[in-house]
Amino acid sequence: MAILSKDDAHTLLKKVLSYSTADECAASLRGRTAGNIRYARNSVSTAGAQDSVSLAVEARFGKRSGVATCNEFDEATLRRCVQRAEEIAKLAPESPEYVPFIGPQTYLSPPSSATTLLTAATRAQAAAESMTLCAAKNLSAAGFLDGGTRFVAQRNSKGQEAYQQSTNTDFSVTVRTADGKGSGYAIADVTDPAKLNAKNITERAANKALSSVNAKAIEPGKYTVILEPAALMAGDDLSLLGGLVYSMGAREADEGRSFLSKKGGGNRKGEKLFDERITIYSDPMNAEVPGNAFDDDGLPTKRQTWIDKGVVKDLFYTRFWAQKNNVPATAYPNGFIMAGGTQSTADLIKGTAKGILVTRLWYIREVDPQTLLYTGLTRDGTFYIENGKIKFPIKNLRFNESPIIMLNNIEAIGKPQRLAGCLVPPLKIRDFTFTSLSDAI
């Protein structure tokens, strides 16, 4: 039941809309069928499955709006859900930020999703391969594999209708040495689970764990760093690049409370804020990271550039803020692509006289929204580079750095790799600021 076909979804939504007596009505269905397995100390700890579908109805009378949801779809429940949304709307205050629902739209068709999915047995098999590999090397694996299919369908009384199905599988593993003196990490996410090789990913983490044993302390300070994609983007936490791109809201900038606010008022769209080699865009049609065809408001996504050769090209405009400023609204993409070159991380290391290789950054928090200063720490594989070679593992370090400053200190940009639904290249950065040492392994 969790994944409805396009026809079934729209039949249901049509029925829901027909029950409404409101001035405007919109209904959407979301469903997900997914499963996960979690392990630690080379043993399974928990496993779970999710199979859910939910209907949301928004009814509007003038500028008053009400929303209700349900996850049963018999006629009586559907009618009650619509009625509840209408009752809530009638009691609600008028919204000063009211924007009418959109009418019919044309949507792109991002590359289709996978047809074969992981099952409880294949998930257990992947976890077993990861654990067996580590046990054989006297290492301890802790990992998480989570994946499935989701769909979204939308329909409103102005004639807009949309449907999309997508698949995604995420896998990450931390491998530690038996004495706790070495730790390594690797992560991957794929649209098609057939492309996920848990064993190879675990092998990468295991090698990092083994080579990170007996780390030496270095003095904190400014260093040239090579940040691997997992140090730039995280699926489940704040990250240097994700934090930057997702902070590009036009409203906050115009209101004067963003790093994109201009002295005296307005925003910094059109200004060159980054190195000219920096280009960041979204493209739902990219075959490697297919995106969402539409956002929650039903706006169609398209290829859209946020930063072009270092210049702030566009900001995110909600429908309300766009209307107020007489500009087109931005469809929210579910990922982004940072343009890069052809060099691998290994190539970047070869070209480095002195520097630090960072596998992963952790517990990143914003220190100052004015400058987008972030703090956080290296984790699970930090190495000193000399004359183009990894010389020795080093102890973890805390950084205090702004991605804006970082993207002005570019030495080299590598080949983009998929991470958390985005394409992110490894970056070589000069003068990256580390402020203290950590004993954590």
Next chain:
Amino acid sequence: MKRRDFVGLSGLAAGALFIPNIPSFAGNLVDPARLLEPGVDAAMKKRLADAGLNAAKAAGATYADVRIGRSLNQNVFTREKQVQGITSTESYGVGVRVIANGTWGFAATNNVTEAGIAKAAQLAVQIAKANSKVQKEQVKLAPVKGHGEVAWKTPIQQNAFEVPIKDKVDLLLSVNAKALEMGASFINSTIQQVNEQKYFASTDGSYIDQDIHRIYPSFGVTAIDRASGKFRTRQALSSPMGLGYEYLSPKAADKIAGPAGSDVVGYKNSYDMLEDVASATKQVKQKLTAKSVTPGKYDLVLDPHHLGLTIHESVGHPLELDRVLGYEANYAGTSFATLEWKAKNIPYGSKLVNIVADKLQPGSLGAVGFDDEGVKTKQWDLIKEGKLVDYEKIRDQAHMVGQNESDGCCYAQSWQDVQFQRMPNVSLQPGKTKLSVDELVKNVDKGIYIAGNGSFSIDQQRFNFQFGGQVFYAIEKGQITGMLEDVAYQANTQEFWNSCAAVCDQSDYRLFGAFNDGKGQPSQSSAVSHGSATTRFNGVNVINTARKIG
């Protein structure tokens, strides 16, 4: 932020369908009146639970527990002169956890019928049996005696769900009006309420009915200097609490002044939102012109609303036994406070550091009668006179540290998530000798007083941390001399707690709360309180966080 939450940026104000903005476990959006309807009675829940327990045993489980959960949430969001959103949600369903072949299995359903629960129980047993094939460590539970049919309720005076939404909106809009009238550029304010109605039954013979309440009023007030482009925000000094709406009826006895010259007021068991927004607006404007700190070593005087988060990160988390044992290695991390480290008897802190874990404390977020695996809750010592004496444990961990009793730290954020080990309330005990904040500050030669919690970050083994705050005041020769900005301190957990030089007495003690503490994969949220009195730490490294961008 999760990639899939990207769409959430469109925000409530955009009028988008609300689903992406509500956590998946929160349930369905309902009419507010629905939140006042009673749930199913205890006799019916017992019948439903027994159907699950019997089905699990019949399928081969050696242990089973059934949690019938009804979670109610109501959130009111406003900004400036407008209501941004009011959401009332209800989530209702059942989670069944079993042990079969020495392995855990879990399944959940929102089909709350005897047949539906029995089916979930059978699925949980199937999963346990499937996973037992790749399982290396057999589950071993610390014994728990069945409690029979019992009930527990958060001792609230006024159920916040019974207060008309209009009253909440009026309060928030008057808070916003106060800030705007005093010259704030922007203000956001919220009231969040939670009611967890939980029924737990297990094959040990427990049938536990609990009714748990939490409330969290909060705001963020922003001042902007358009000419320089500088902006600053001051967040509320409220705490999320295990209280009803009475938390929002301020009482003079619950107000505690900060040191003379600081203009800070802290709150105990009731909160004066209008008073706090007035001082916040005054302070946020001062922040725009405050002196930028000179980096170096300072003696820090930390107020309880700030220190609570430092306790949370540097004591609460490293003493979670699942981290210590490696179960969280892939995400939240492990801990420096390993069993081997504990055996060395290295001081965690100075002799003044007495830290207790507590699942009973009235008004706290972690207070319950029984945890989510039917263990009666208690209070116990974690750190005694600076020495680590114990961890935070649940039933399947106790034997790993040679103990035979759970601490009652098991929690699941909803019926559809499996329960696991979470942090109890962890609090620094106040000093035993009389000491006021003014007396404490009087002896500081070069220091900084920090109130409210700001930016926070700590490594995955809980050695190195960095904290900011909401307001910072310079202390020179025992006097507060003015406001500072761009302050953050960095320390090592053990060095920091060993530098603890003075703790104010009981009269200054109050609770800080973490409303949404995240842990686990998939991540689950829990709420926990941390009590302390204003405390002094000597010679801590302070950095300046000001930067220049193009």
